Amino acid sequence: MHEYFGEFMGTVVLIVLGTGVGASVNLNKAYAKGSSWLFITIGWGLAVTFGVYVSGFIGSQGHLNPAITLAFAAFGMFPKSKVLGYLIAQFLGAFVGAAIVALQFYPHFKESKNEAQGNTVGIFGTVPAIKNPLFNFISEMIATFFFVYILLDLGNFTTGLKPLIVGLVILVIGQALGSTTGYSLNPCRDLSPRLAYKLLPIPNKGDAHLEYAWVPFIGPIAGAMLAGLIFTLV
Template identity: 60%
Template sequence: MESFLGEFLGTMILIILGAGINAGVKLKGTFANNNGDWLLISFGWGMAVTMGVYVAGHLGSNAHLNPAVTISFALFGMFPWNQVLPYLIGQFFGAFVGAGLVIVQFYPHFKVSKNEADGNSVGIFATGPAIKNTLFNFLSEVIATFTFIFVLLSLGDFAAGLKPLVVGFVILAIGMSLGTTTGYAINPARDWGPRLAYTILPVPHRGATNWAYAWIPMVGPIVGGILAAGLFKIV
């Protein structure tokens, strides 16, 4: 049975990410279709997660960087509940401050980018759907986060040694495949902290902040994480 489950779930992950890349590149309306920048974006986010994990791990954290990880691990006894709130506060506040520093870094460029056509949009900081469909946008975040956290759990201590680099490559793989539908938040803090920064900080020519969509990158990743942690505990 262990051999069957290993082969079944391993092959499932293989096809989710492999066929997902094909779909993201070939189908109309995805972020990757005819978008030569998508590989750069996916690779950049992968390396961003890697560096964040290294910093957090060095400072004594478990390097979750993601409420979906923290909450799902705690629900299934893999993380102490008394540390959940400090982790969540750190994640959301860190995401907000990080976005604020990006605004400072690129402030002159925001000033000359006068509308969304110039690139000045909440999409710099937060996610949104390539094709708006509430149910399937939600399911996209659930499936992408499930895949991410199930692989993360399979790595063991993912903050040790070279494993943060592996985590970055997992993010890259998800970005190039499942991330092409909703921009793959897979992390409520990564979406809400920067979205709030773009909303309340003095960004020149600020565009719409699309808070009506924001519940999806909040709830979807948490549901996906819980499903992944639950399945991991069962198998």
């Protein structure tokens, strides 16, 4: 159970820090409101770094991402018997992390009266810069492919300074490929916080845009599977 708890806690850390950046940048009267894309990508990179550190210390393999778990299992790099436990831990951890951020920023949600004032699902989930589901899907697939393919070359990425390397990969993927869709790269990073925004009593909240949720869910899985296939063939 330590392994599953590690995956849960690592995902909580990832989402608290990552969506906390989203809240800080968007919500009224937050000191970081209006900060740059660089601010956001650095924040998410460090969120992943410390999520992996926490996860690995407790005893997990530090996936924090169903796309990674499924791809590694599909190509013999992770025991299939552990997949369900990892997925439950990841999706639950992401929801809990989003709920913590909703509580932390509750007064700022009250001060942000509508989507125009920053009270948007984009705090928790991803929103495309140009809404085109086909190309949004392709963008998520490409970005996740390069993320996971690089990750595979790192071996055990929970040891030493490797979590920092993973965070730097997230940073450069965000800078290079993430500005089209907000780069989910991770089904639970998008779906669970999106559902939290939909279900929790957050003041003045806007539309959760569940009709878009399949893109940041399926796109990363497709990209991770392609990365696993090419890595295995090579």
